[in-house]
Every structure is written in structure tokens, then in C-alpha cells.
Amino acid sequence: MKIVWLSLGIIIISFLILEGSLRLFFGLGKRPLYIADDEIGYLLAPNQKVSRLGKLTIINQYSMRTEMIEPSPLNDTMRLFFIGDSIVNGAWWTDQNETISALVQKDIEKKLSQTIEVLNASANSWGPRNQLAYLKRFGTFDSPVILLVINTDDLFATKPTPLRVGKDINYPDQQPILAVEEILEKVFSRNPNIPGMDKIMGERGDRVGFNLEAIEKMKAIATENESQFMMVLTPLKREMNPEPRDYEKVARKRLQDWVDTNHVEFIDFLPIFAKQENIDTLYRDHIHLSPLGEQLVSEHISELIINSTNQ
Template identity: 45%
Template sequence: MLWVLAVGVVTLIGAEIFLRLRYGLGNPPLYVADARTGYRLAPHQNLRRRGNRIAINAYSMRGPAIAPQRAADTLRVLMVGDSIVNGGWWTDQAELLSLRVQTALELLKPAQFQQVEVLNASANSWGPRNELGYVLRFGTFEAQVLLLVLNTDDLFAVAPHSHDLGRSPQYPTRRPPLALAEAIARRRKYTPSVELQALYDQGSDRVGVNLEAIRQLKQVVEAAGGQLAIAMTPLRRELDGGPRDYEQVARQRLTAFAQAEGIPYLDFLPQLQQTRYEALYFDHIHLSAEGNRWVGQALAEFVAEVWHPSPEAALPPPHAPLGDLW
């Protein structure tokens, strides 16, 4: 019987090594709770998932270390968004949407700049209130442009929270003891907490609240001497049959809001409907590496077209009126 036990132990050790080396299990990206953002990626992480490198800097950005102050010869863009911008485990660090924008913008930058930096402040399932919270927490890093990248679902995002942080296998706060333990946890059906379900069951106008968050984000960015621009990527099913009725209404509200507020807005739905978009999507919502290149080029052209110099801020960004959104 000892040989049976030995075979079992060797099999488990082999499975553990395989899951770690092949899939990166046992070392997931970790999250921390935050009163403003609800949650964000824990700072100072460097790991691999399914062969793709994931690096998180001191400011919970997916990217290399940065200086909080912008160099005078640099055009700096702060991209904020959800998993579209973040890229998740399926996107290698070298294929990030933010890096694609940076590469394309290098060729389009105004003559007074020697270099371009595109910062990536994002996390899975963030919405406008999470992104506003991030800027309130860390500031704009002296970016001349803050590029808010939304997808259709973001218009219906709930308030920032950390209810399922550390409970959901998608949002761990500590390393699992074994890669096998993580694999088992991810295969189990997960039921959201009562508190999170209550947020989704609220009958408030979530679209209106999220538009107000964008309006307040514009205030904060402009007070810091920057400019806000918005881009929207559609769900893949919207490219086949068009948005559903409630999505179309929400999109129309965003378009009217951006026009009223004077915010440059790029909606990718018409562009993608006129191209062969199948290879541009990784799944029903997220972009593939090719999609990041395609969308990144268009975003760089958008930034280069809409950016214009603005005076430095004379007043600090307002804080007091923002409490109602939480």
C-alpha cells in the first residue's frame, strides 16, 4: 500500500508543478480594498498567468514604475477603465491596449514633445465611479489627457464596493496555499454575497449616477490642468444585432451628455460594424491582441485630434460634493 500512497503523492506534486508552470495558478493577481475605488490591484506585483506577464506598479497600474510628476518634454495620457483596458490574464504586458496607444501616439505626438507615456489605471469590472475614485485617490499624474475607456455594460455599473473581495476566486486578497487549491476554487460555482446582490437589486437610475460620476471626473481633470476624453467599445453581440433597447437608450444618454459637457467622445460601434471584427475580440466583450492593436491605433488618432494645450490648474480639485456617489 505504501507504493500506492507514493504514486498518489508524486501525482499531486506533478499536478501542482504543471498548474504553476503551465497556467500560473497558485500566484494570482491580488486585490486590496479601497474606500474610494472599492477595490484595486495590489501594488508591486510581477507574475505570469498562462504565459502572459502581468506587472503592477506602486500606483496599482498595470505597467512599469512611473514618476508621479510628468517630465516637461512628455505627452502623458492617463487611461482609466475596466478589464478592456486592464487586459486580464489573457493579455501579455507587451500587448496591452495602453501600450498600443503609446506606440501609435509616438508617431502622432505634437512637435514640442520628445516622448509619450500612456498610463494604465484599471481593474476588472470597474465603472465610472470606481475610476473617479481612483483619480481622487491618486490624482491625474499631471497627464494632459485622461482617456476614459468604457464599454456598454459600464453605463450600468453599481457603486464601488469590496463586498466579495477575498471571497470570490476572481478577486483574491492572498495567495492560495497550492495551485491545486486555486484550480478547485475556480471550478466551484460562486454565489455573490447578499450585500453585492443588494447593490444590483437597487432601483436607482444607475446610468444617471454614472454620467454624474463622469461629469465630476471632468471637473477633477480640468482642475488639474488636463482634458477628459471618452471612448466606448461595444459588446460583440451589439455588432451582430445592434444594442438592445435599454442599451440604446443608455448610449443615447451618454452621447447627449458628452455633447452637452463638451467632452470629446469616440463610439467604436459604427466603426466596428463596418469592419471584419471577429478577430478583434477575445470573447463576448474583451479585445484580442489584434483588437488592442486596431483599437489602440484609433485611440491614438483620437487623442492626437482632440488634445489641445490648457492652462495649469489654479485651484485644487473639489472633494466635498462627491460623497453622494458612494
């Protein structure tokens, strides 16, 4: 009987050590949470501070990956408003101080010797229609510059939906009871067949046209608020091996035509990335950028903003 109790005690102590280690050293058991929204689709829940694998994520009162802000900038502060998807958000694997918005802020402050505040309104898999809904809800925060950051896939994004939140393991709406539970969930869970998602993902009609219309409406909001609207497009890694697919070329051409017609300051990173010696070093996967890729993007964005605002 003593052996049974001893074994049970060892198991319990081992489990507690494992649970504590996962929380203390890896930050598991506390993850960034999402909230569902019928218009925007979903947002990162406001007022979060999470550290995972040593990477800090701060979400402010407006669901931005930015420290707490005032509705309007201070008199001596130049405010820039970035809106986008996981590229500009950085996700959990990018530290708060290493996101594209943070890198741009530091770079411009250094070059202009001025206080800069860069807002980062973004979430994983947001497309132009999610971003438009966010702008309609929250406004421009008196920012003289609004920069939309999208990737090629976003041109084909479906309409906003809250259906994933709390059902897809990548969009949790509550914390796990145990850190161990989070590991088991990642290893063994499979995303369920969410009712209604097939219809959303199979959206009919001209998706590229729908998203270009959303981008045009975002520009209109910027113009109404006396803000300069700019855009950045990052490519998928396979678009440089050897080139974009035919349907992507068509979508890119439509975007470029719209940019030219509307005289929008725009950076397409496809030719910029293609000139690099080792494209693999710019990516952490097929779509998300590595620290080197984020640094390259931030440098070009800083140059774009400085040149445009000095005109």
C-alpha cells in the same frame, strides 16, 4: 507492505510533478490579487508581478497596470492617463506589452518620435463611480490628457462595493497554498451568496444618470488640473447583432448628448466595429476584445490623441 509504500511514493512524486508543472509552465498558484476599499470598491493590490500562461501582469505602486512611475512625468516625457475597466486593463490573458495602453504608447512614440508614458488605472468591472473615486484619491499625475475607456454595460454599473473581495473567486485577496488548489477552486467552487450584494446589484434610481454624473465629475477634475478629458465607448458584441437593445439606445443617446454639450473628444466604436467584415474576430467573448480588436481600438485612440494635442 512494500507495494503500499511504493504506491504512496508514486502518488507523492506524481503530485509534486503536477504541482511543479502547473507553477512553472502555467503560472498557477500565483494570481493577481485585489484589495478592498470602502470608497473605490476594490483595486488590484499594488506592487505585483505575475506571469500566467506566458502573459505578464505588472501592477505598480498606485494599483495601475503600469510599470513603477514617478508622481510627475520627466521633462522630456508626454504622459497620458487612461482609466477604465477590464477593456483597458486587459486582464490576465493579455500580456503587459499588448494592453491597449501599451499599444497606444508604442504607436504614438513611433509617430511623434517622442517619449510617451501611458498610465493604466483600471480593474475588472470598474464603473464610472469606481473610476471617479480613484481619481479623487490619487489625482491626475500631471497628465495633460485623461482618457476614460468604458463599455456599454458601464453606463448601468452599480455603486462601488468592497464586498466581492476575498469572497468571489474572481476577486481573490490571497494566494492559494497549492497550484492544484486553484484548479479545483475554478472547477468546483461556486461563488457564495455574499451578504449585501443583492442590495448593491438591485440599486434603485437612475443608474445611467448616476454614472453620467460621475463622468461629469471626472471631467471637472481633469479641467481643474488643466488636463484634456477624452472618452472612448466600446460596444458589447451583441449590439451589432443586429443592434443595441432599446434601453441601451436610450443610455447611449444620453451619453452622446452629454458629450456634445460638454464638447468632449469622444469615440463610439459601435459604428467602427460594425463596418468590419467579421465582427467575431474583434472579440474574445461577448465583451472583451481580441488582440485584433485591441489593435483596432488602440489605432483610433492614438489618432484621437495625436490630432487633439496638435490642435
